[in-house]
Structures are given as C-alpha cells and as structure tokens.
Amino acid sequence: MKIILVTDVEGVAGVLNFEEYCSPGKPYYEKAKRLLTEETNAVIRGMFDGGVDEILVLDGHGPGAIDPELLDSRVSLLRGTPSPNPWPFTLDSTYDGIAWVGQHAKSRTPYSHLTHTGTFAVYEVTANGIPVGEFGYLAMCAGELGVPVVFAGGEDAFAREAEELAPGVVAVGVKRGCNAEDGLDDAPADVYKKSKLAAIHLSPEKARQKLYAGAKKAAEKLKNDPGAFTVVKLEPPYEIKSIFRKCEQFPEGKILYRRHATSFIAAMNSEYSEK
Numbered sequence: 093m094k095i096i097l098v099t100d101v102e103g104v105a106g107v108l109n110f111e112e113y114c115s116p117g118k119p120y121y122e123k124a125k126r127l128l129t130e131e132t133n134a135v136i137r138g139m140f141d142g143g144v145d146e147i148l149v150l151d152g153h154g155p156g157a158i159d160p161e162l163l164d165s166r167v168s169l170l171r172g173t174p175s176p177n178p179w180p181f182t183l184d185s186t187y188d189g190i191a192w193v194g195q196h197a198k199s200r201t202p203y204s205h206l207t208h209t210g211t212f213a214v215y216e217v218t219a220n221g222i223p224v225g226e227f228g229y230l231a232m233c234a235g236e237l238g239v240p241v242v243f244a245g246g247e248d249a250f251a252r253e254a255e256e257l258a259p260g261v262v263a264v265g266v267k268r269g270c271n272a273e274d275g276l277d278d279a280p281a282d283v284y285k286k287s288k289l290a291a292i293h294l295s296p297e298k299a300r301q302k303l304y305a306g307a308k309k310a311a312e313k314l315k316n317d318p319g320a321f322t323v324v325k326l327e328p329p330y331e332i333k334s335i336f337r338k339c340e341q342f343p344e345g346k347i348l349y350r351r352h353a354t355s356f357i358a359a360m361n362s363e364y365s366e367k
Contacts, residue, residue, distance in 0.1 A: 093188040093315060094146040095139055097132065098230060101157040102196040102206040103246025104128045105266040105299035109289050110206050116155050127296055128194045129162040134300035135193045135245060135307040136164045142311025150181055152226070179360035180233035189314050190234045193303060195246035197253050198225025200277070204249035205269040205291035213281040213339040219356070220326045224257070231258050232356050235323035242321055243310035245303045247291070260321040262310035266299035267291045281339035330359040
C-alpha cells in the first residue's frame with residue numbers, strides 16, 4: 093500500500109503560538125520542527141506496522157517544518173510547490189490512501205488552536221456552500237481521484253472536522269483549544285492571529301503514542317476494508333468562495349471565487365475572480 097502523508101505544524105502538541113513557533117528565525121521554530129517531525133515519525137511507524145509499503149511525506153507548512161535529518165529514513169519527502177498547477181501536490185490515483193498529521197482546524201472553528209485557512213486573513217472558504225479548510229482542499233481532491241482519506245492527526249477540533257467531511261477516517265486529537273469563537277467574526281487578520289492561543293496539550297510522548305496507534309489502526313482498516321472510507325461528495329459545477337478578514341491586502345468582507353464546470357482540482361488551480 094502506498095500513502096501520501098500531509099504535514100502541518102500548528103496542530104502539533106507543544107506548539108504554543110504562531111509568532112514564536114511557526115516562522116523561520118523565531119525563538120522556537122527549530123523546536124516546533126522537531127516536535128512535528130517526531131509526530132510524523134510516529135504516524136510513519138504506525139502506518140508501516142499496519143501494512144503500508146511506501147510513504148511520501150508532503151511538508152505542507154509554507155516555509156517548511158519537517159527536519160529531514162530526523163525524518164524516518166524509510167520515507168521520501170516532498171517540499172516545494174509543483175508547477176504549473178500545484179493542486180493536488182503530486183497526489184494521483186496510484187496512491188492507496190492519504191493521511192494528515194500536525195493539522196489545525198479551519199477558520200472560525202470553536203475550541204480550536206491557532207485556527208486559520210491558509211492564512212489568518214481568511215474568514216471562511218466554502219466549496220459549493222460547504223465550509224472547508226486546508227484539510228478539505230486536499231480531501232476533496234483525493235475524493236475526485238478515488239483516493240481514500242484514511243487518517244487525520246492534529247488538534248482535536250481538526251479531528252472532528254475531518255470526521256465530518258470524511259466519514260470513516262481514523263482521527264486523533266493531541267491538543268484541545270480552550271476558547272470559543274464568539275466575538276471574533278469581526279476581528280481583523282492581525283487580531284485573529286493572536287486570539288486563539290489557549291489550549292490543553294498532551295505531552296509529546298503521549299501524543300506520539302496516540303498517533304502511532306491511530307495510524308496503525310487506519311492502515312489495517314485500509315488493508316482490510318478500503319471501501320469504509322468516504323468523502324463528502326460535491327456535484328459539478330464547482331465554486332470555491334473565499335471571504336477575507338480586514339488585512340493589508342483586502343477590506344473586510346472581500347470575496348473571491350475559483351470555479352470550474354467539471355473538476356474540483358481544476359477549480360483549485362484556477363485564477364481568482366471577483367464575480
């Protein structure tokens with residue numbers, strides 16, 4: 093079995109805030125990279141022990157957050173954006189499944205931590221009217237390709253998001269946000285970025301144990317019953333609508349669209365338009 097494993101850093105246990113942990117040159121960026129890479133290794137071990145034969149790790153954090161020297165030597169690592177069309181980041185129908193680790197929930201999710209969709213400037217993204225986040229983008233691409241969404245590891249709010257959008261997925265939460273979303277819908281991007289910082293974290297060791305067990309369960313489930321995994325199905329034509337918070341680039345409430353008549357993947361790769 094061949095798996096693509098998508099990583100992000102904001103959903104990792106022990107990553108406490110964005111400004112100090114998630115950008116190159118910041119005080120705890122190298123620590124965050126190590127914490128993510130060890131969570132990724134736990135998922136890799138679980139996947140291999142559950143029957144997976146091959147794994148490609150996709151470093152999905154903008155500036156990169158996987159430490160290649162610490163990464164399990166049995167896997168390959170993808171960094172950078174393919175061109176001319178980035179989506180779905182080399183995922184194709186030859187893969188038996190797609191998995192996530194270190195992922196955060198979409199913007200406006202209650203009781204989440206470091207919540208955003210792509211950037212903190214995004215208020216909400218919908219695909220044919222369904223709210224989606226970074227997970228939803230690739231999950232729906234996978235659905236179009238017939239690739240099962242098998243595992244979702246990250247913050248607890250993200251785990252619930254994945255279960256709703258991809259019934260059957262094995263989901264593991266490693267930290268839980270303490271704050272409700274109330275009162276933040278009118279917050280500009282710079283305020284929203286600093287508003288969802290309280291969370292209860294598992295210890296890194298306990299988080300890795302849970303991720304290993306969940307990944308092994310997901311791999312075994314995929315091996316024995318691949319039809320048990322589903323993704324919410326959209327009907328064409330496809331419209332991806334992005335609404336923005338007030339930020340340097342846009343006034344509050346700015347709306348941009350991406351569309352395609354027959355393919356969600358093509359819609360993801362299309363140019364933004366205002367109408």
